[in-house]
Amino acid sequence: MKKNWKKVLLLGLLTVLTVGTLAACGSTGLDSGSSGSSAKTSKKASKDLKVGVSLSTLSNPFFVQVRSGISTLAKSKGTNIQVSDAQNDTAKQNNDIEDLIQKKVDVLIINPVDSSAITPAVKDANEAGIPVIAVDRSSDGGKVLTLVASNxxxxxxxxxxxxxxxxxxxxxxxxxxxxxxxxxxxxxxxxxxxxxxxxxxxxxxxxxxxxxxxxxxxxxxxxxxxxxxxxxxxxxxxxxxxxxxxxxxxxxxxxxxxxxxxxxxxxxxxxxxxxxxxxQQPEKMGRLALQAAFDHFDGKKVKTNIESPLQLVTSDNVK
Structure with a gap:
């Protein structure tokens, strides 16, 4: 009977050690408390970050301004960004994101063509330990660090x-x-x-x-x-x-x-x-998204939703 108890205790100890080892492997993302990943990594300066950006389309002036906001802030901080245009094609966007994951970017900023169709790509980023920031449109599945959008x-x-x-x-x-x-x-x-x-x-x-x-x-x-x-x-x-x-x-x-x-x-x-x-304020939206990435890798807590302001423009106030 004593031998059997010893075997049980030994198996339990091995199980705990195995789980602990697996949990420690592949930990590559900061946990800000609102992140979709519980993994952790050391802080990273903005000038050392590689940021992948996937926008639904650059044929729409709105998303050109989102890109401008990201690019302007990135330039001021010396941050490397790689921008892809999905051309309103869900398959192309998923392929673009897979390519950015393979390039081992530190963080992904995604404006989904389709909030449901983007789910597999977001989950792949989750598995790779890459934080995902959604802009203007959310993802129906997977885990995102934050959504930057107007209401x-x-x-x-x-x-x-x-x-x-x-x-x-x-x-x-x-x-x-x-x-x-x-x-x-x-x-x-x-x-x-x-x-x-x-x-x-x-x-x-x-x-x-x-x-x-x-x-x-x-x-x-x-x-x-x-x-x-x-x-x-x-x-x-x-x-x-x-x-x-x-x-x-x-x-x-x-x-x-x-x-x-x-x-x-x-x-x-x-x-x-x-x-x-x-x-909306698309340029500000882009800046807020990249700033969220900077805050995340600086160890700061990032809110799950970052709201960008709205204003009704009419003939009375357009000037």
Whole structure:
């Protein structure tokens, strides 16, 4: 009996030692308390960091400004960054991220094309011990250190409140939606749809993929099917700028509200062809994302959500 107890104790001790050894192996990421990884590493100066950046598209001025914010701060700190353009292709983005993982970057800053489709890449980064910072759109799976984004639900509500005041009760409106799998699409829709319920008549919601050309063609289709609409909420400014072309060709007068605050939208508001936009600060968003990486590798605690401010821009305050 004593021999059996000795065997049990010996096996238990070996198990504890094995688990402890495995836990210590492959520890390559700082744990800030909000990180998706419990692994730890030594601090790293900003000038010694290799930062991989994957953006959904660089065809959209909004994400060009996000890149600018990252690049400007990186240059001032002597940080090495590698930027890839997913061209709104989920497969390409996942491949780009796998390539950055193979290059052994210290941290990944990702703006997902699709919040669900990005999950495998985020999990691969987790397994490699590389912290992930999400920008503008979240990841549905895997663990991220932080999400740097505006409150898209609140932004949708801001757009709705403006349209209700401008158009009055039960006015017929349409909604141009972004990429179906993007968190920003879901959140802006949630904010807008809930706020207009019982106040505006939302006659149709159609996807235009955050794309200007699709915004034009989709709006043309909407105007043919619903010629009596008086307002359009577009979940980004690129689709709104496409909608402006369709509305102009139709000869109708329609209130168009966008989202982002990009230069083209501001110009359109000044010209009177667009009524308003919920303006984000994409350049600041990029800076906040990279600063979160610096703070993480400096051993500071990083919040799980870093909110970038919003402002409703209309003809009254556009100047």
């Amino acid at each position: 898209s639900t609140k932004g949708g509500e801001m757009a709705a409140d403006y349209m209700i005041k401008k158009l009055g009760q039960n006015a017929k409106v349409a909604e141009l939606q972004g990429i179906p799998g993007a968190s920003a699409t879901r959140e802006r829709q949630k904010g807008f749809d809930n706020a207009v319920k019982g106040k505006l008549d939302l006659v149709t919601k159609q996807t235009a993929g955050f794309d200007r050309a699709k915004g034009l063609t989709t709006t043309e289709n909407i105007l043919q099917a619903h010629p009596d609409i008086v307002g359009i909420f577009s979940q980004n400014d690129e689709m709104a700028l496409g909608a402006i072309q369709a509305v102009k060709a139709s000869g109708k007068k329609i209130t168009i509200v966008g989202f982002d605050g990009e230069a083209g939208a501001i110009k359109a508001i000044k010209a009177g062809t667009m009524s308003a936009t919920v303006a």
